[in-house]
Amino acid sequence: MVLTSCVGGAVVSAAPVGTPVLRSPAGGYEELFVPSGMGPIKIQVQWAARGGSSALYILDGLRAPHDHNQWTSDTDALRQFAGDNVTLVFPVGGRSSFYTDWYRPSGTNGQETTYKWETFLTSELPDFLAGYGVSRTNKAIVGASMGGGAAMTLAAHHRDQFRFAGSFSGFLNPTFPVWNEAVRAAMWDEGRFNVDDMWGPVGDLAWSRNDPTVQAELLRGLPMYVSAGNGTPGALDLPYGVGNTVNAMGLEATAAVGTGIFRDRVAALGIPARVEIVDGTHTWPYWGRALATARPMILDVLGAH
Structure with a gap:
């Protein structure tokens, strides 16, 4: 089976499934379609600058578009x-999925396929990229946001795969009464998705x-960068308008509470983690800044300079 990819708008053939490729391309950008139990999943890829084998998965937020990753x-x-020797991998799609394996399709919006994002990100995708x-x-x-808590959860349960985890304004304590x-x-607002079809009723395992706060012990020894804003707007909010800024202030104030709970939990367990609550709102420019802060840590851990 030969898969296709899109390079600069042109469709080209990707490697046949099962065909070994000894090293990744050195630099460049591609869009690939990966076979999965959910059907073909698009990924956007920026290959490591010098053909290195390390990778950074970057997860989208709750409103993840179907055609690109907002990062x-x-x-x-x-x-x-x-210029770094690490391949960036941006999964596309999965809005309101929390990048987890659902029990069944959402029964409130006509969804036909059961989300199985953990399976994709930890089995199907790494097998393909290998x-x-x-x-x-x-x-x-x-x-x-949605992808932040998911990144921490996936790293916690798949320590054999991930050597660093980062959450920017993530949902880090969904079992907390206010958060659930x-x-x-949020899921109802973004596509009429039903959380009970994802994780069952509150209290389900x-x-x-x-x-991530409940599973904090599984993160022991893993380098982490966890950040959130305190809800205070700044210059990065100006292009988004007053209405969006007010909404982003409220969302980020809530994210700061969850981040604080996570910070206190890992501290109580004696688990080292870099956790910061800084000025900012629930807005993409702040997450871009957080990624820039995490970048040296990521490159060090992966040996990807």
Whole structure:
């Protein structure tokens, strides 16, 4: 089976499935389609500048578009790592999915396929990228908002794959009473998705499994960068307008509470982690800045300078 990719708007053939490629391309950008149980999943890839095997998975937010990952359009992530020897991998799609394996399709919006994002990100995608010489084990994972908590959860449960995890304004304590209702409301607002079809009723073990604060012990020894804003707007909010800024202030104030709970939990357990609550709101420019802060840590851990 030969897969296709899009390079600069042109469709080209990718490597046949099962065909070994000894090393990834040195630099450049591609869009590939990866076979999965959910159907073909698009990924945007910026190859390591010098053909290295390390990778950084970058997860989108709750409103993840179907055609691109917002990190590639709303931040300078591609430019930040353009000269680095690490392959950036941006999964496309999965809005309101929390990048987790759902119990069943959402019964409130006609969804036909059950989300199985953990399976994709930790099995199907690394198997596919291995054909390009990308390591299954020398990887980092970060995300913003929905993707932030998911990055921490995936790293916690797949320590054999991820050597660094980062969360920027993430949902880090979804089992907390205020947060679980916030998750329900956010998913309903973004596509009429039903949280009960994702993790079952509150109290189901799936909630705890996907709560980075509850699973903090599994993160022991993993380099981490966790950040959130305190809800205070700044110059980076100006292009978004007053209405969006007010909404982003409220969302980020809530994210700061969850981040503080996570910070206190890892501190109580004696788990080293870099956790920062800084000025800022729930807006892409701040997440781009957080990624820039995390970049030296990621490169050091992966040996990807």
